[in-house]
Amino acid sequence: MKSYQLIHQLITLVEDLDEEQPGKEISLQQFTGFLLSKVNSSAIETNNETRFGKNDEKTLEIAYQLDNNIGRLFVFMSRYAKLYIKKALEETPLLTAEDFTALAILMTHDKLSKTELIKHNLQEKTSGTEVIRRLISAGLVTQWNDAKDKRSKHIAITNEGRKLLYSVFADMNNVGKMITGKLSLAEKFTLQYLLQKLEDFHLDHYEKKTILSKTDLKNFIEDNLS
Known part of the structure; x- marks a missing residue:
């Protein structure tokens, strides 16, 4: 069973939460909050990535940082979308x-x-x-x-x-x-709500031309997103 390891991890986390709150009934909402508190945003493990090998742990650690992982998945999604769109536009003048x-x-x-x-x-x-x-x-x-x-x-x-x-x-x-x-x-x-929220954020910067260089990007992150 491929998901056995995940099930084992979840059971272990439930046991950890039970030790923190002995004798109390654990709700799904409480467990969700506890689970999120255990997530290390600097190094997210994933078992679904088939592209990376295992030779350089530092590279993997950087790739699986939460923001980097989301950005990488955005890139993959855009490439999948372009492949599908190209198929849909076959036999038309649209390339x-x-x-x-x-x-x-x-x-x-x-x-x-x-x-x-x-x-x-x-x-x-x-x-x-x-x-x-x-x-x-x-x-x-x-x-x-x-x-x-x-x-x-x-x-x-x-x-x-x-x-x-x-x-x-x-x-x-x-x-x-x-x-x-x-x-x-x-x-x-x-998903639509989250993507629209990101679209509003990025469109504002695109129209105002606030990010014109690597330095602009670095400074904005340090001043606003750190």
């Missing part, structure tokens, strides 16, 4: 997740400047410009000069772009279901 999200953003606006779309799509200028170029080339987006400023261009989704977007929505819905896996409805709501 990447950024192509799809750019088109979806344009669907909700009468028009945008290129800079606005790139910002909304959370891209750097070079990669964002390339996405826009592909969409225009495919006839999914149109562009025209600003009447007041010839150097500025507006872009908007075309009817062809709208038709394509509607045709791939069902496949993208499947991507969403695949990404959330076997989470229960309650777990999905919890």
Whole structure:
């Protein structure tokens, strides 16, 4: 039984809590609090990671620090999502997740400047410009000069772009279901709440351009998150 070791650890922890509160009935809420107090946030053990070997304990200790572990899992989730999205966009002119999200953003606006779309799509200028170029080339987006400023261009989704977007929505819905896996409805709501909380935090820094260098990152952590 693969989970025997975990069951043994839980039983041992229940015994430890019982020794701390002899003669008292232990509730699930009390045990949960006790369990969390035992979690060492600087070195979380995991038995599910198949990528790491066992040669360098210091590296493993760093990798399994709570914040590092969460960050690493975010990276893995984003890569899984991109794989699923790539499959969903097969046989369409859309090549990447950024192509799809750019088109979806344009669907909700009468028009945008290129800079606005790139910002909304959370891209750097070079990669964002390339996405826009592909969409225009495919006839999914149109562009025209600003009447007041010839150097500025507006872009908007075309009817062809709208038709394509509607045709791939069902496949993208499947991507969403695949990404959330076997989470229960309650777990999905919890995950959505936590991710939205993180999105609000990071979007504020993205829009204010507060983290422009490694030094900015270090200083912000030391001043606000330590």
